[in-house]
Amino acid sequence: MKSVSVFGATGSIGCTAAKILKHQSDKFNVEVITGGSNVLQLAKTAIELDAKHVVIADESLLNELQKHLENHKITISAGRNALLEAASRPVDISLQGIVGFAGVECSLIAARSTKTLALANKESLVCAGPLLRSICTEHKTTLVPVDSEHSAIFQCLQGEDLRTVERIILTASGGPFLNTPMHELSDVTAEQAAAHPRWKMGLRISIDSASMFNKAMELIETKELFDISSDKLEVIVQPQSIIHSMVGFNDGAIMAHMGPADMTGAIGYALNYPNRETLPLERLDFSKLGRLDFVSVDPNKFPAIQIAEHVIELSGLAGAVFNAAKEQALDLFLSGHLGFLEMSLVVERAINEYAKNSHNRTVTLDDLIDIDNSTRRFIQKNVKGNCHV
Ligand code: NDP
Ligand code: MG
Numbered sequence: 001m002k003s004v005s006v007f008g009a010t011g012s013i014g015c016t017a018a019k020i021l022k023h024q025s026d027k028f029n030v031e032v033i034t035g036g037s038n039v040l041q042l043a044k045t046a047i048e049l050d051a052k053h054v055v056i057a058d059e060s061l062l063n064e065l066q067k068h069l070e071n072h073k074i075t076i077s078a079g080r081n082a083l084l085e086a087a088s089r090p091v092d093i094s095l096q097g098i099v100g101f102a103g104v105e106c107s108l109i110a111a112r113s114t115k116t117l118a119l120a121n122k123e124s125l126v127c128a129g130p131l132l133r134s135i136c137t138e139h140k141t142t143l144v145p146v147d148s149e150h151s152a153i154f155q156c157l158q159g160e161d162l163r164t165v166e167r168i169i170l171t172a173s174g175g176p177f178l179n180t181p182m183h184e185l186s187d188v189t190a191e192q193a194a195a196h197p198r199w200k201m202g203l204r205i206s207i208d209s210a211s212m213f214n215k216a217m218e219l220i221e222t223k224e225l226f227d228i229s230s231d232k233l234e235v236i237v238q239p240q241s242i243i244h245s246m247v248g249f250n251d252g253a254i255m256a257h258m259g260p261a262d263m264t265g266a267i268g269y270a271l272n273y274p275n276r277e278t279l280p281l282e283r284l285d286f287s288k289l290g291r292l293d294f295v296s297v298d299p300n301k302f303p304a305i306q307i308a309e310h311v312i313e314l315s316g317l318a319g320a321v322f323n324a325a326k327e328q329a330l331d332l333f334l335s336g337h338l339g340f341l342e343m344s345l346v347v348e349r350a351i352n353e354y355a356k357n358s359h360n361r362t363v364t365l366d367d368l369i370d371i372d373n374s375t376r377r378f379i380q381k382n383v384k385g386n387c388h389v
Contacts, residue, residue, distance in 0.1 A: 003029045004271065005114075007087065007106055008097035010035035010042050012202040013120045013146065016263045017095050018045050020271060023280050025049075028271070032086045034098075037061060043068035053077070055086045057102075088113050093271060095146070096121040099204055100327055101320075101372050104128055108365060111135040111143075118270035120146035122221045127320040127368055129224025143225070144270040148199075149218055150225055151266035152244035152257030157226070160249070167248040168228055170218055171238040173198045173261075174295065175210040178239060182301050188340045190333065198241040198261040204330060211343055212297065213326050216308035220319050223312050230312045235305055237295040242284065260284060303344045310351060316360045317371045318351065324375035325350035332383055346383060350375055 004021065008014045014033075021028050034055040035042035043065060046054045053075045056065050062078035069076060077086070087094070087109040094114035096107045103121035111117050111132055119125070124132055136143045145151050149170050157165070176195050177185060193210040194203055201209070208214035215235055222233055241261040248254045259265045260282045268279040297305055311318040325347040332338035338346065354375075 001029050002027060002092040003031050004093040004095065005032035005034075005086065005089065005091045005110075006030070006095045006097065007032075007034045007083075007110070008036070008099065008103065008121075009033035009045050010038040011097055011099060012200065012205075013095075013097035013263060013267065014045070015041075017097065017267050017271070018049055020264060020268045020279065021049055024271075024277060027277070028093075031091050032089060034083055034086060036098075036102075039064045039068060046074050047072060053086065053089075055082050057083050084109055090114070092116060093118055095267070095271070096124065097146075099123075099202055101127065101323060104368065105365060108132060108135060111141050112139050114141060116142045116144055116270075116273065118144050118146050118267070118273075120267070122147050122217050123323050125221045125224040126217050126323050127372070128363065128365075129220070129319065131363055131365070131368075133224070133227075142273070144273045145221075145225055146263075146266050146270045147218060147221060148261075148263060148266045149245040150221060151269055153222065153226065153247055155257050155269065156245070156247040156255040160247075162226065162228075164250045165226075165228065165232065165247060166250050167232050167234055168222055168226065169234045169236055169246040169248065169254075170215065170222060171241070171243050171245050172212065172215045172235055172297065173209065173241045174237040174239050175212065177210055177301075178237065178295070182298075182341075185301070186339050186341050193333075193340060197239075199263075201263075204327075207330060207333070208326070211304055211340065212302035213304045213330075213343070213347075215297075215302075216304035216311075217323070217326070219305065219308045220311055220322070224319075230309060235297055237297055239293050239295065240289065240291075242289065242292060258284065303348070307344065307348055307351060310355075314351070314355055314358050316358055317363055317367060318354055318358065320363075320368050320371045321350055321354040321375050322347065324372040325379055328376045328379040332379075338383060346379055349382065350378060353378065 030049040030051040033051045037058040059079040087106045093116045094110040095118040097120045107124035194206045246256040264281045311322045329343040329346040
């Protein structure tokens with residue numbers, strides 16, 4: 001039996017993980033599960049998984065959680081500090097499924113105390129890639145990606161020599177606006193942007209997929225995870241979302257990872273790594289599938305990809321600026337203060353501002369928190385009324 005903690009257990013990743021842990025209950029002991037504010041879901045999952053300890057990040061909900069769990073032998077704590085304390089508890093596997101910058105410190109702490117860090121929180125690599133990698137090296141922690149593209153690449157690279165890799169080809173679904181003319185994008189609503197045609201995910205990542213900010217994050221994530229030079233990274237739209245990514249080698253061979261658009265595969269792989277176990281996942285039927293298409297990314301419609309290339313070039317704290325700006329721009333879009341296309345203008349402005357004074361040095365957690373705060377303040381100050389950067 002392996003011990004496992006799930007951070008962000010009430011979210012899309014967390015619920016899929018819970019489904020797998022139930023399916024494989026003979027293989028895992030659940031130590032800690034955490035949620036942000038969804039008390040009901042958290043309590044339900046804690047009981048179903050027989051978790052030893054539960055953390056609710058929103059401190060004001062402690063009493064409510066206690067009520068739901070009063071007849072169970074489950075210990076409870078609440079608040080940000082409790083969350084970070086839970087991350088420091090030693091386990092075999094720590095699954096990081098918190099969304100956004102809120103998950104970064106949690107990953108950095110867990111990387112010191114877990115044997116395997118199963119990482120869904122891509123913000124950890126985008127903001128703190130080198131720091132996270134050095135902690136993993138120092139503590140001999142195995143970092144296994146959960147993001148479907150990175151899990152695909154990781155799987156294609158098993159047993160391979162990284163020096164033989166010629167190219168990494170990230171696939172994108174293209175999101176709900178792949179075929180929408182650019183002039184119609186300025187007025188799209190959050191609801192339209194969140195309606196992902198293939199993947200069922202949390203609200204924020206779904207909208208990031210529509211703007212391709214998600215793919216931009218993943219480009220940086222790939223660079224940080226596999227330490228590959230940016231001229232070897234490519235993005236191609238694969239609208240059916242069957243190929244989850246590809247790796248090209250120096251002999252011209254290309255390995256592609258295929259599967260249904262369901263995170264059960266990537267989460268299950270990370271939880272069971274280095275083994276493969278049977279997973280409750282639909283099997284592909286190629287006769288029904290019929291075809292696989294590939295489409296180039298339109299850089300005018302989706303400028304996020306080029307911004308990410310600039311971020312990779314800048315390195316240092318640029319990833320943290322990019323993430324903070326993107327999170328802030330998304331909040332402004334969700335509250336109706338920014339149009340869909342204006343999000344990339346805001347992020348670009350923040351990156352250009354950073355580039356004026358950027359310096360490449362070792363990044364600490366305090367640096368990350370400072371730049372995250374100052375970037376959000378910069379955007380709040382510069383976006384007035386209905387956009388204007
Ligand atoms: P969701 O929004 O569905 O879930 C987010 C989780 O984080 C919830 O458990 C939420 O709690 C918790 N949370 C939110 N804010 C805080 C906070 N301040 N402190 C503590 N916990 C918090 O997100 P997803 O599951 O979609 O995504 C999670 C991460 O995985 C993201 O980084 C995303 O980019 C990445 N990812 C997701 C994929 C997917 O298929 N969903 C695919 C690949 C990567 P609550 O709901 O209780 O408030
Ligand atoms: Mg992904």
